Amino acid sequence: MATPVKVYGPPLSTAVSRVLACVLEKDVQFQLIPVNMSKGEHKSPDFLKIQPFGQVPAFQDEDLSLFESRAICRYLCEKHPGKGNTKLYGTNPLVKASIDQWLEAEGQTFNPPSSILMLQLVFAPRMKIKQDQTLINQNEEKLAKVLEVYEKRLGESRFLAGDEFSLADLSHLPNAHYLVNATDKGELFTSKKNVGRWWGEISSRDSWKKVVEMQKQKN
Numbered sequence: 001m002a003t004p005v006k007v008y009g010p011p012l013s014t015a016v017s018r019v020l021a022c023v024l025e026k027d028v029q030f031q032l033i034p035v036n037m038s039k040g041e042h043k044s045p046d047f048l049k050i051q052p053f054g055q056v057p058a059f060q061d062e063d064l065s066l067f068e069s070r071a072i073c074r075y076l077c078e079k080h081p082g083k084g085n086t087k088l089y090g091t092n093p094l095v096k097a098s099i100d101q102w103l104e105a106e107g108q109t110f111n112p113p114s115s116i117l118m119l120q121l122v123f124a125p126r127m128k129i130k131q132d133q134t135l136i137n138q139n140e141e142k143l144a145k146v147l148e149v150y151e152k153r154l155g156e157s158r159f160l161a162g163d164e165f166s167l168a169d170l171s172h173l174p175n176a177h178y179l180v181n182a183t184d185k186g187e188l189f190t191s192k193k194n195v196g197r198w199w200g201e202i203s204s205r206d207s208w209k210k211v212v213e214m215q216k217q218k219n
């Protein structure tokens, strides 16, 4: 039997939850290794050996160590093409190119404003850090423009990269989840016909529901 892969970090972290959604979609056996970030364990010398930037997640598959959540997801799909959701990273170069394009759009265009909003609206209050209203307004405006592009795209296809749920959609789940469920900005997603339909569909996948359950457990 294959040794379970190791995912280091708390499920509440968006980047960790991206990897968890992927291992669950791919039905890959995994072990979640706690990293106590409030005690600075992610900056310890041992942890820095597998994640040199001192961030979560870190990932190990036997002798291989990886960091960067999106790279870990791609690796899992390439290593296990026939396991779990076999269409998650496409089955031919054309589909893969479309998935890569929308994965890049997530990382480069959707992630910057959505993570700033999330940090400002969800985590700043929890960490008793003062919110920056100018930053909030600027990034809400940026995110609204990104989601206008998504609205048009999702009027043409069921999912971002085509007719199948893919890594491109999955990668949006962590930030969108916080914005929809833990801020007053959820309408940016839910009030749009196509984006709202898409969000409803991707967020009700069993894999993501399991990640949300893991987030509710003490970690």
Ligand SMILES: N[C@@H](CCC(=O)N[C@@H](CS)C(=O)NCC(=O)O)C(=O)O
Residues within 6 Å of the ligand: 013, 014, 015, 016, 042, 054, 055, 056, 057, 067, 068, 069, 070
């Ligand atoms: N691009 C990285 C981002 C990793 C990241 O920002 N992780 C955050 C938690 S979501 C973290 O470890 N923050 C603590 C720190 O930077 O010290 C990835 O996708 O893996």
